[in-house]
Amino acid sequence: MHxxxxxxxxxxLLGARFLFTFAVQMQAIVLGWRIYDLMKDPLYLGLIGLMxxxxxxxxxxxxxxxxxxxxxxxxxxxxxxxxxxxxLIVLTEHLFETRFSLSMQVGLLYAAxxxxxxxxxxxxxxxxxxxxKLVERSHLLRASAMSSSVMQVARIGGPAFxxxxxxxYGAVTASSIICILLVTAAFSMSLIKTEIxxxxxxxxxxxxxxxxxxxxxxxxxxxxxxPALSLDMIAVLFGGVIGLLPIFxxxxxxxxxKGLGMLRAAPAVGAVMMSLYLSRTNRMRxxxxxxxxxxxxxxxxxxxxxxxxxxxxxxxxxxxxxxDSISMVIRSAxxxxxxxxxxxxxxxxxxxxxxxxxxxxxxxxxxIAAKLMGTIPAVYFGxxxxxxxxxxxxxxxxxxxxxxxxxxxxx
Numbered sequence: 001m002h003x004x005x006x007x008x009x010x011x012x013l014l015g016a017r018f019l020f021t022f023a024v025q026m027q028a029i030v031l032g033w034r035i036y037d038l039m040k041d042p043l044y045l046g047l048i049g050l051m052x053x054x055x056x057x058x059x060x061x062x063x064x065x066x067x068x069x070x071x072x073x074x075x076x077x078x079x080x081x082x083x084x085x086x087x088l089i090v091l092t093e094h095l096f097e098t099r100f101s102l103s104m105q106v107g108l109l110y111a112a113x114x115x116x117x118x119x120x121x122x123x124x125x126x127x128x129x130x131x132x133k134l135v136e137r138s139h140l141l142r143a144s145a146m147s148s149s150v151m152q153v154a155r156i157g158g159p160a161f162x163x164x165x166x167x168x169y170g171a172v173t174a175s176s177i178i179c180i181l182l183v184t185a186a187f188s189m190s191l192i193k194t195e196i197x198x199x200x201x202x203x204x205x206x207x208x209x210x211x212x213x214x215x216x217x218x219x220x221x222x223x224x225x226x227p228a229l230s231l232d233m234i235a236v237l238f239g240g241v242i243g244l245l246p247i248f249x250x251x252x253x254x255x256x257x258k259g260l261g262m263l264r265a266a267p268a269v270g271a272v273m274m275s276l277y278l279s280r281t282n283r284m285r286x287x288x289x290x291x292x293x294x295x296x297x298x299x300x301x302x303x304x305x306x307x308x309x310x311x312x313x314x315x316x317x318x319x320x321x322x323x324d325s326i327s328m329v330i331r332s333a334x335x336x337x338x339x340x341x342x343x344x345x346x347x348x349x350x351x352x353x354x355x356x357x358x359x360x361x362x363x364x365x366x367x368i369a370a371k372l373m374g375t376i377p378a379v380y381f382g383x384x385x386x387x388x389x390x391x392x393x394x395x396x397x398x399x400x401x402x403x404x405x406x407x408x409x410x411x
Contacts, residue, residue: 006143010134010195013076017127018150019185022079023087023178025158029264030090030166030174031109036246038106042200042375045243046367050112052117053361057353058347059121064215064349067122071196072129079119079126080186086115087182091175104405124352128243133196135192152275163261213346225338226345226396228290229354231389235294236358237328239301239386241317242267243363247375253310260409266314274322278329286330287403291394293326298386305379307392331355 035044052216067075089112093105100108127147166174219225240263241248249260300320307313335351369378394401 006146006222007134007194009192010131010143011071011255012188012192013130013134014147014150016076016080016185016188017147018154019153019181019188020083020123021154022158022161023185024083024120024157024183025264026162026165026174026178026181027087027090027112029115029159029162029261030171030256031113031176032243032246033166033260034090034093034171035106035109036250038102040150042244042370042378043367044106044246045246046364046370047110048113048360049243049361049363049367051113052120053364055114055118056121059118060349061213061215062355063122064125067125070130072133073192073194073196074121075126076130077186079123080182080189082115082119082291084179084182085184086112086119087179089115089174091172091179094175096170125349128352129303130196134194148275149272152268152272154377156265156272159264159268160261163257163259163264165375166261167256167258190202215350218347219350222338223397223399224287224334224403227393227400228334228403229351230293231290231325231393231400232331233354233358234389235363236298236355237365238382238389239298239320240359240362241301241304241366241379241382242359243366243376244378248313252308254312254376255310257365258311262314263317266317267324270318270321271325271328273318274325275329278325279310285399286405290327290330290403291390291401293323293330295387295390296323297327298390301379301386302383305376330403330405334403 031048032045035048036042040042063075089108091107093100093112097105131143131147160264162174165177180202219229245260245263248373249255249257249263253259253263255262297320300316304313304316304320306318366378366382369381372378373381
């Protein structure tokens with residue numbers, strides 16, 4: 001991916017982000033398949049999401065607070081090291097599985113998921129703060145687009161590559177490659193010459209608690225941000241099926257770990273294709289398109305639940321990613337345009353709690369629903385909840401329904 005004209009240090013950061021995201025996506029395949037192989041219970045798959053969500057939610061505001069006061073590149077380096085420890089734990093579980101009891105193996109895998117969630121809670125605010133300091137303002141839009149594209153490519157390649165390596169060469173080889181990628185990412189970070197200083201001035205509050213909660217207060221009082229974030233959160237929380245894909249791969253579509261990797265990658269493929277289209281059009285910038293995107297996501301999940309054909313299932317997941325991309329682009333632009341300059345970091349942290357952590361909690365919800373209802377009914381349930389949420393939020397929030405990004409003013 002060409003990045004000429006952008007600083008060398010930004011390209012190194014971009015390389016580290018790609019390797020980190022690629023490795024995390026590979027590890028998600030290994031963890032999901034391994035847990036289900038050991039326990040044969042969808043609830044245990046859901047608990048992987050819970051283990052990631054606990055630190056991702058619990059540390060999000062603290063992470064934003066620290067990043068604002070520490071050097072963001074220093075924080076991002078620590079993200080690499082924590083992720084490497086997570087990868088080493090998974091590798092250890094595979095290498096010595098015959099020496100560990102079943103409960104010990106499961107405990108190690110959940111510990112690895114917990115560390116991954118911890119790393120991810122710091123990764124986004126650190127990256128969000130570092131990029132504007134490495135790139136000139138005139139190149140910032142291009143740099144942000146490149147960073148997003150790199151992440152999506154890693155989300156496509158990571159699961160597919162992880163599934164293939166796991167399927168052909170086994171868990172030890174896959175886990176070893178994950179560790180090598182994370183070591184390389186850390187090395188790329190060590191090559192960055194720029195030292196971003198701590199912020200010299202910050203917006204002060206009477207107490208740390210008030211500062212932590214100022215972003216949340218702003219979001220909850222905003223007529224557009226609260227319904228937009230709530231809509232996406234509920235859709236992903238109930239409509240997401242990522243946590244159930246190991247069951248589909250093994251027991252419904254019969255495609256094994258190789259097929260699981262392709263299923264995991266399909267939403268990102270759809271998201272990239274839609275993102276490329278959206279970058280070339282001025283349409284799809286209103287609240288009605290946001291609601292349409294979430295509704296399309298819900299319909300795609302219902303089709304996935306109905307499908308017993310591997311290729312139709314891939315297509316349904318790809319469409320779910322494409323529709324999700326529409327809502328993500330509009331929501332992200334609305335957050336940027338609505339956020340005061342001195343609160344961007346804190347509002348971004350709240351956004352990550354609403355959206356980022358709903359992916360992991362969605363895995364828990366999927367596992368519980370599949371345990372109680374069965375796998376297929378759980379998917380139907382999630383799709384129907386998603387569609388009902390679109391109807392309710394669209395009816396109750398005229399401000400969101402009538403949103404037009406072209407008419408929004410930066411505060």
